[in-house]
Amino acid sequence: MVLLAFAFWYILETSLIEQHKKFYSGGENICQKQNSKILYSLYSCVLMVYAMICYNIALNMGGMSNQVFLLSFHELIIMWPVAFILEYFFVDKLAHYFTFKVVTPKDRPFFITLAISFYIICIICPIMSLIATILFKTPGVQIISVWFMTILFNFPMAFFWQICYCGPFVRWIFGKLFH
Numbered sequence: 001m002v003l004l005a006f007a008f009w010y011i012l013e014t015s016l017i018e019q020h021k022k023f024y025s026g027g028e029n030i031c032q033k034q035n036s037k038i039l040y041s042l043y044s045c046v047l048m049v050y051a052m053i054c055y056n057i058a059l060n061m062g063g064m065s066n067q068v069f070l071l072s073f074h075e076l077i078i079m080w081p082v083a084f085i086l087e088y089f090f091v092d093k094l095a096h097y098f099t100f101k102v103v104t105p106k107d108r109p110f111f112i113t114l115a116i117s118f119y120i121i122c123i124i125c126p127i128m129s130l131i132a133t134i135l136f137k138t139p140g141v142q143i144i145s146v147w148f149m150t151i152l153f154n155f156p157m158a159f160f161w162q163i164c165y166c167g168p169f170v171r172w173i174f175g176k177l178f179h
Helices: 002-024 030-061 066-102 109-136 140-178
Strands: none
Touching (some): 030 066, 030 109, 030 140, 066 109, 109 140
16 A cells, blocks of 8 residues: 555656646746646636535535536536636635745655645635635525534545645646647
């Protein structure tokens, strides 16, 4: 098991180093980098938001069923654009700011990527949980307590989904399609 985890980590880090070199080598012009960033954010947001919506609907229904996957599309239409706008214009910049208070650009790309992902989750999870609480939970006067409970349920799922599955998968797909 440890060997499998190490192999996964090694493959991921090697892939990140190659992506880091390609992206920052100056081979692309600034317009291509900007387009790449937009596409990466769109892919990442749709996968992350869809998974989190499925998770929350499954929690509300008391378990997972095939119906959850279809019901999630109704909320995705609302939550995906909101998440993209927040992430692209606000959260990403703030996450990079906090990340480079902890790491330096010369650190391993693996750790930089983990730090950015961590800060994005720490910032966007409470914001999206508040939006979901207001739109879908009808909390009434208990809005603060329902919002905190929503954060408590969503944060572990968002953290592990982003760090272990969504982030690596989107980076892998993005690397295969565009580099």
